[in-house]
Amino acid sequence: MSEDGRSGVPQEKAADVMAGRLKERIYATITMIAVVVGLSLSNAGAAGALATVLTTALGLWLAALVADQQAHRTVHRHFARGHELRRMLYVSSPLLSCAVSPSVMIALAALDVLYLSTALMTAAVLGVVSLFLWGCVGGVRLGGGVFTAVLAGVADAAIGVAVVLVKVSAGH
Numbered sequence: 001m002s003e004d005g006r007s008g009v010p011q012e013k014a015a016d017v018m019a020g021r022l023k024e025r026i027y028a029t030i031t032m033i034a035v036v037v038g039l040s041l042s043n044a045g046a047a048g049a050l051a052t053v054l055t056t057a058l059g060l061w062l063a064a065l066v067a068d069q070q071a072h073r074t075v076h077r078h079f080a081r082g083h084e085l086r087r088m089l090y091v092s093s094p095l096l097s098c099a100v101s102p103s104v105m106i107a108l109a110a111l112d113v114l115y116l117s118t119a120l121m122t123a124a125v126l127g128v129v130s131l132f133l134w135g136c137v138g139g140v141r142l143g144g145g146v147f148t149a150v151l152a153g154v155a156d157a158a159i160g161v162a163v164v165l166v167k168v169s170a171g172h
Helices: 011-040 046-076 083-092 100-110 116-142 145-170
Strands: none
Touching: 011 046, 011 083, 011 100, 011 116, 011 145, 046 083, 046 100, 046 116, 100 116, 116 145
């Protein structure tokens, strides 16, 4: 088994960690799309929208840490600590990054550059675009060429679009 030159971690383990980080990022993006669309249909002001976005990201991250720690404790009969805890924190950290794009858009609305509803819908579109791009990256890594990459991107983006459509049609 070869090692990742940067960390001395076996490549298979490093790939598992990166897959875990990407999974968390995609999950958080889908969740944040639903949150910002809901906010765009509400009467929340910029401060309330920002508080909702930030607490959503923090809540997702804390929930993931609690679940990881509980699963670890149940299987291994001890709390994760040291390397195990650092791995949990590293893998779950993309859950916090899902708040960056919506926060920037909300800040632009607070500065009267955009209407808040436009800023929030822009954040949702950026989320859908990021799903498309991650899908394309996955398609490229499958080795099927441009068609496979675009097809994978469209499939991933369709999930984000479905979330938007459900939220808009439900009026929240």
